[in-house]
Amino acid sequence: MSTTIAPPAPPAGRKRSVARKRVAKASHVGFVAALPFLAPALAAYLVFVIGPMVESVRLSFFEWSGFQGAPQEFVGLKNYVRIFTQDPVFWTALGNTVIWVILSLVIPVALGLVLALALNRPLFGRNAFRSLFYIPGVLAPIAIANMWRWMYNPNFGVGVTLAEMFNAPWLAEIQWLGDRNLALYSIFAAFVWQIAGTNMVLFLAGLQSVATEHVEAAKLDGANAWQVFRNVTLPALRPVTVVVVVLTIINSIKVFDLIVGMTGGGPAQSTQVLALWSFTQSFGNHEYGMGNAIATVLLVITLIIVVPYMVWTARQEKHS
Amino acid sequence: MRAGLRPAAFVAGAVMIAGLTGCSGGGSDSGKTEVTWFKLTETASTANDTINGVIENFEEANPDIDIVVEERSTDAHKDALRTTLGTNGAPDIFFSWAGPGLGGEFIEAGASLNLEEYYDEYGWAERFSETTMATVTQYGGYDGVPYTQRGEALFYNKDLFAQAGVDAVPTTYDELVAAAEKLKAAGITPIQFGGTVNWHVMRLLDSILEAKCGADGYQALVTKEASWAEEPCVTETFTEFGKWTSDYLNPGFISINNDESSALFFSGEAAMALEGDWFNQSVRDNGMDESTVGIFPFPTGTNRLYGFNENNYITSNSDHADEAAKFLDYLTSEEAQQELIAAFGSQSVNINVKPEGGSELDAAWGPIFENAEGVYMNNDQNLSLAETTEYWRVQNLVATGELDPANAGAEFQKFIDQQ
Numbered sequence: 001m002s003t004t005i006a007p008p009a010p011p012a013g014r015k016r017s018v019a020r021k022r023v024a025k026a027s028h029v030g031f032v033a034a035l036p037f038l039a040p041a042l043a044a045y046l047v048f049v050i051g052p053m054v055e056s057v058r059l060s061f062f063e064w065s066g067f068q069g070a071p072q073e074f075v076g077l078k079n080y081v082r083i084f085t086q087d088p089v090f091w092t093a094l095g096n097t098v099i100w101v102i103l104s105l106v107i108p109v110a111l112g113l114v115l116a117l118a119l120n121r122p123l124f125g126r127n128a129f130r131s132l133f134y135i136p137g138v139l140a141p142i143a144i145a146n147m148w149r150w151m152y153n154p155n156f157g158v159g160v161t162l163a164e165m166f167n168a169p170w171l172a173e174i175q176w177l178g179d180r181n182l183a184l185y186s187i188f189a190a191f192v193w194q195i196a197g198t199n200m201v202l203f204l205a206g207l208q209s210v211a212t213e214h215v216e217a218a219k220l221d222g223a224n225a226w227q228v229f230r231n232v233t234l235p236a237l238r239p240v241t242v243v244v245v246v247l248t249i250i251n252s253i254k255v256f257d258l259i260v261g262m263t264g265g266g267p268a269q270s271t272q273v274l275a276l277w278s279f280t281q282s283f284g285n286h287e288y289g290m291g292n293a294i295a296t297v298l299l300v301i302t303l304i305i306v307v308p309y310m311v312w313t314a315r316q317e318k319h320s
Numbered sequence: 321m322r323a324g325l326r327p328a329a330f331v332a333g334a335v336m337i338a339g340l341t342g343c344s345g346g347g348s349d350s351g352k353t354e355v356t357w358f359k360l361t362e363t364a365s366t367a368n369d370t371i372n373g374v375i376e377n378f379e380e381a382n383p384d385i386d387i388v389v390e391e392r393s394t395d396a397h398k399d400a401l402r403t404t405l406g407t408n409g410a411p412d413i414f415f416s417w418a419g420p421g422l423g424g425e426f427i428e429a430g431a432s433l434n435l436e437e438y439y440d441e442y443g444w445a446e447r448f449s450e451t452t453m454a455t456v457t458q459y460g461g462y463d464g465v466p467y468t469q470r471g472e473a474l475f476y477n478k479d480l481f482a483q484a485g486v487d488a489v490p491t492t493y494d495e496l497v498a499a500a501e502k503l504k505a506a507g508i509t510p511i512q513f514g515g516t517v518n519w520h521v522m523r524l525l526d527s528i529l530e531a532k533c534g535a536d537g538y539q540a541l542v543t544k545e546a547s548w549a550e551e552p553c554v555t556e557t558f559t560e561f562g563k564w565t566s567d568y569l570n571p572g573f574i575s576i577n578n579d580e581s582s583a584l585f586f587s588g589e590a591a592m593a594l595e596g597d598w599f600n601q602s603v604r605d606n607g608m609d610e611s612t613v614g615i616f617p618f619p620t621g622t623n624r625l626y627g628f629n630e631n632n633y634i635t636s637n638s639d640h641a642d643e644a645a646k647f648l649d650y651l652t653s654e655e656a657q658q659e660l661i662a663a664f665g666s667q668s669v670n671i672n673v674k675p676e677g678g679s680e681l682d683a684a685w686g687p688i689f690e691n692a693e694g695v696y697m698n699n700d701q702n703l704s705l706a707e708t709t710e711y712w713r714v715q716n717l718v719a720t721g722e723l724d725p726a727n728a729g730a731e732f733q734k735f736i737d738q739q
Contacts, residue, residue, distance in 0.1 A: 067429035068406035086738045088713065088731075153580065154572020177575035178515070180720055264516055267574045268716035283402045285706040286425060 060293040065286045079293035093272040104252035112199025137198035145261025148190040152176035180270040206240030242313045352386045356411035361391040370663035405431035412638040418455035418629040419701020432633040434461040438645040455629045464631030465648040466669035471627040472596040480591040489616045493531045500568040512590035514581035515574035518712035531620040532557045542702035549733035558725035565719040625692035710735040
């Protein structure tokens with residue numbers, strides 16, 4: 001006769017604590033094991049990304065002409081006070097950046113999704129259309145700027161040609177890049193042309209992960225096309241939508257080349273954006289402190305928008 | 321045997337290392353000393369060819385030196401200087417406008433080598449006029465070697481003037497406005513400008529400022545001895561400028577650049593262009609009949625000529641200052657200058673070189689320079705870089721009708737006061 005004595009079961013709280021310790025230990029061991037593999041990329045990231053960012057923030061508290069050997073004078077928050085209260089262009093640039101981000105989140109994202117949905121169906125010449133819409137995305141922005149600048153040319157641009165074609169002289173009189181109230185949106189049209197195809201490709205990739213069984217099951221349950229899209233396709237596209245939204249925000253906040261190439265920020269700085277104004281202050285006016293203060297503001301805005309959005313979407317993913 | 325190979329391997333290694341070090345430190349693969357020169361791309365292709373010919377002549381006479389030219393358009397050149405000077409990427413020689421606003425910032429930042437020893441060695445002080453030497457010594461040392469002395473005036477299409485009934489060249493500002501009015505009435509664009517490069521339209525604003533404020537008033541404003549907010553002539557200037565931009569400039573000027581707008585002059589669509597003496601060659605290169613083009617100074621009433629100087633500077637961290645000085649000595653020599661002014665149709669900085677054998681258009685600059693009683697300089701050379709950026713913003717606000725000319729002076733002065 002043998003008696004088996006089972007060890008007393010540990011209390012539930014202790015159990016969780018032990019499990020957490022095990023996980024923590026395993027994570028620690030995993031991190032240490034991964035460190036040699038991470039180190040090169042981490043070092044490059046620290047040197048080429050974090051380092052310049054820290055240096056940029058540091059320089060925003062100094063007055064400096066940007067020349068090697070020229071003295072850097074610590075001025076505290078003076079550069080920030082100047083950009084917020086005295087700089088005649090900063091608020092225009094900030095306003096334009098905000099407008100650009102909002103428009104970018106609406107128009108090219110929606111257009112990219114619509115194109116992806118359309119070109120995800122069996123269609124004659126589907127691949128040719130996909131390539132056609134994607135091509136602007138691989139062109140250099142400065143080349144796109146040059147092309148659109150010629151299209152908007154007030155003497156022999158598209159407006160002039162259309163005016164002659166349709167006998168509508170008012171078309172020739174539109175100053176696409178010369179009208180302060182229109183210029184930013186004229187440049188934005190070129191941006192949409194450039195970026196919509198890239199969004200389309202990302203959404204197309206996402207659409208491949210939508211299970212056809214789910215779509216068919218929804219249809220069998222009597223769902224109409226909108227209901228299928230709203231309740232099946234769109235939730236399945238959430239991961240790729242996060243990527244598209246984050247990339248769009250980042251691309252639109254740092255927009256630079258198109259504006260330099262098409263208006264240079266003019267007329268009268270009416271198409272300035274923060275990235276270009278930061279560059280102009282640093283390299284054009286030799287006000288490195290001001291330029292870096294604007295860059296720091298841009299960095300803070302980016303973090304304020306992007307980080308909470310990514311955290312929120314990560315939580316949504318976890319819950320689902 | 322292995323021991324016997326060691327010395328040979330050592331010698332071979334030493335030879336290789338010596339060979340490699342010989343190729344570094346600014347020398348070229350051919351063992352020549354490379355002297356890099358950052359300069360502007362000339363607007364006229366023939367002027368470029370002439371400069372390349374001058375460089376070839378120098379290299380033939382100095383086979384141990386290679387002149388490596390990096391050319392850029394105006395704004396790209398400014399960007400290149402701002403990003404490379406003071407760093408290892410700086411050239412040995414850089415071209416720059418000599419005014420305190422543009423070139424001055426580079427000198428003050430210590431980017432230019434004091435060339436006093438080379439001025440003594442080559443006797444350069446006797447080669448240049450007092451005016452051009454003043455641009456060299458204005459910062460207390462000897463910065464740069466004069467390259468060009470530029471004058472700017474109104475180029476006009478004689479046929480279009482005749483077509484509009486403008487019988488005589490305007491000699492006063494009011495006559496100029498009357499001529500513009502006649503041209504406009506005849507359906508001709510009176511004058512062309514490209515607004516995306518702000519310095520192009522600035523020429524018109526500067527010249528009206530000289531006309532309305534006079535020579536002393538102009539100098540007082542650009543040196544900040546007078547307030548832009550308080551001088552009535554500033555308001556008159558911006559009011560006139562606003563009238564020109566709304567009535568007499570090519571439509572849509574604000575959204576095209578100077579090259580695009582110049583095409584309107586070459587094609588006979590615009591009657592006037594406010595350009596410098598370098599434009600003679602552009603007129604020829606773009607196929608205009610030279611005999612249909614005339615030049616007259618902007619009638620400011622002060623007899624000062626609109627213009628500026630351009631110098632070549634040796635960088636303070638150049639490893640080849642001696643070779644660079646040798647090249648600049650040749651570039652400003654009588655032999656090289658005679659070739660250069662033939663292509664530029666301009667005045668030489670070398671006082672011993674006079675224009676010879678040029679066309680009627682080239683010859684027209686002679687009396688303009690001779691009759692000038694001083695120079696009023698482009699304001700992007702007078703003002704600091706930040707002030708220039710603001711000056712252009714105010715200029716363009718008035719040009720696009722977004723700012724009342726009566727408030728323009730005060731708007732600019734506010735910025736100056738905050739600096």
